[in-house]
Amino acid sequence: MITLALAGKPNCGKSTFFKAATLADVEIANYPFTTIDANNGVAYVRSPCPCRELGLDCGNCHDGFRFINVGLIDVAGLVPDAHKGKGLGNQFLDNLRSADAIIQVVDASGGTDAEGNPVDPGSHDPKEDIRFLRFEMAMWVAGIIEKHLPRLARAAQGKEAALVDLLAEGLAGLSMTAEDIRSALAETDVDLFTADGDALCRFADALIAINKPMVTVANKADLAFEELLASFPPEVVRTTAAAELALRGAASAGVISYLPGDPDFTVKPGVTLTPQQEKGLSMIRAVMQRFKGTGVQEAVNRAVFSLLDMIVVYPVEDETHFTDGKNRILPDAFLMKRGSTPRDLAYRVHTDIGKGFLYAVDARTKMRVKDSTELKSGDIIRIVSTAK
Known part of the structure; x- marks a missing residue:
């Protein structure tokens, strides 16, 4: 964090x-x-949630804004x-x-x-x-x-x-x-x-x-x-x-x-x-x-x-419905360093997924993206990996 x-x-x-x-x-x-x-606590950064533009209700944002936790020390x-x-x-x-x-x-x-x-x-x-x-x-x-x-x-x-x-x-x-x-x-x-x-x-x-x-x-x-x-x-x-x-x-x-x-x-x-x-x-x-x-x-x-210089990226398992394996819509929002790639995101999700990385899919376009592609803030990405 x-x-x-x-x-x-x-x-x-x-x-x-x-x-x-x-x-x-x-x-x-x-x-x-x-x-x-x-004093140690949790604060949040505020970022627009993509669910509104997709016509969805993710249930994880507030009035169209996602709040992502960061550590705060006083x-x-x-x-x-x-x-x-x-x-x-x-x-x-x-x-x-x-x-x-x-x-x-x-x-x-x-x-x-x-x-x-x-x-x-x-x-x-x-x-x-x-x-x-x-x-x-x-x-x-x-x-x-x-x-x-x-x-x-x-x-x-x-x-x-x-x-x-x-x-x-x-x-x-x-x-x-x-x-x-x-x-x-x-x-x-x-x-x-x-x-x-x-x-x-x-x-x-x-x-x-x-x-x-x-x-x-x-x-x-x-x-x-x-x-x-x-x-x-x-x-x-x-x-x-x-x-x-x-x-x-x-x-x-x-x-x-x-x-x-x-x-x-x-x-x-x-x-x-x-x-x-x-x-x-x-x-x-x-x-x-x-x-x-x-x-x-x-x-x-x-x-x-x-x-x-961080960006917000949303990993999903189903690029058609923008959901994870439990059918939750856009459940996770990760803060990533600008310049990060789909492979970096795979490792962020889990080390085994990163090691078994095959390719990534842009959930908006349904197109494959190269593992060297630079991610943008608000991207929704499906990672395909040999790891389960």
């Missing part, structure tokens, strides 16, 4: 974002280090000099080892200082928080590399390819590969045999960007001054996790109809709102109109589909 990590300083709204995205029961409070141990807050062990730094950085991508949560209201302590709104520049996370992570990885590099360099005997392989073994716990290392070396032109501290930091920064890509969210956007909000780069997602949490709670209680990622909601027929509910929902609606939603689902989707 793809794993995303929520990162940021304490008290920036990570736990609220986590609870809104997963509906998990976590502690939320207005003081630093509310999260001591990492890790301890990060403070400046975390790589030196300050705050819960070492614990935080260790919790990032298994993450495929990072959602960096920033307090867009400027109402918390660099260590997460409450201050007057707007008195802290949240753009500083964007910069320091990347720096801390780079320093952390650079420290690991620097510790082991002399020994690895001696073992490599002057051969860069050997050093890359040895370093990849040493960084395997961070899920960093030799390909990641080669890409970072090509981008920075660093010579690991002669690199000083500054060069290792540049290399580590490039390696982090490749292996742990980040999407930044400006949380508490509804509380931010307009000019401060406008100063964020356009790729930063404006979010209000508190509004998303309230909407999901109201939907679970049967008060409103709302799907994560919708730009609006509707009050269910026959529901009479209290004055407090009506006021609260009206305020949330105004925020959603301003930002075209709460931004929470957009952030998760962007991490998976843009940063990790």
Whole structure:
């Protein structure tokens, strides 16, 4: 399963974002280090389900949208000099080892200082928080590399390819590969045999960007001054996790109809709102109109589909009825790396099916496709294999 990590300083709204995205029961409070141990939960990416265009009712989607699970980790807050062990730094950085991508949560209201302590709104520049996370992570990885590099360099005997392989073994716990290392070396032109501290930091920064890509969210956007909000780069997602949490709670209680990622909601027929509910929902609606939603689902989707470049593919056993062996319509939706082939999909379904792969059929066209064909998002594929 793809794993995303929520990162940021304490008290920036990570736990609220986590609870809104997963509906998990976590502690939320207005003081630093509310999260001591990492919270693990399941969030979902949202993708159009093909059943509607096929005139079918798959029973696995919601109003034509499929929600596919991904892992989500809410890790301890990060403070400046975390790589030196300050705050819960070492614990935080260790919790990032298994993450495929990072959602960096920033307090867009400027109402918390660099260590997460409450201050007057707007008195802290949240753009500083964007910069320091990347720096801390780079320093952390650079420290690991620097510790082991002399020994690895001696073992490599002057051969860069050997050093890359040895370093990849040493960084395997961070899920960093030799390909990641080669890409970072090509981008920075660093010579690991002669690199000083500054060069290792540049290399580590490039390696982090490749292996742990980040999407930044400006949380508490509804509380931010307009000019401060406008100063964020356009790729930063404006979010209000508190509004998303309230909407999901109201939907679970049967008060409103709302799907994560919708730009609006509707009050269910026959529901009479209290004055407090009506006021609260009206305020949330105004925020959603301003930002075209709460931004929470957009952030998760962007991490998976843009940063990790994933697509959604539907394997079936019967291409005529789009069903599996139990006559269930489009029962499975797999997240696959863009560029994946039918053979890759076969292995994803089951190793034995991959080993016995014969050919694949595009269920829409009923035509065979080559095992080297690049799959597209929304493809419905029948795998023919010698395996049962």
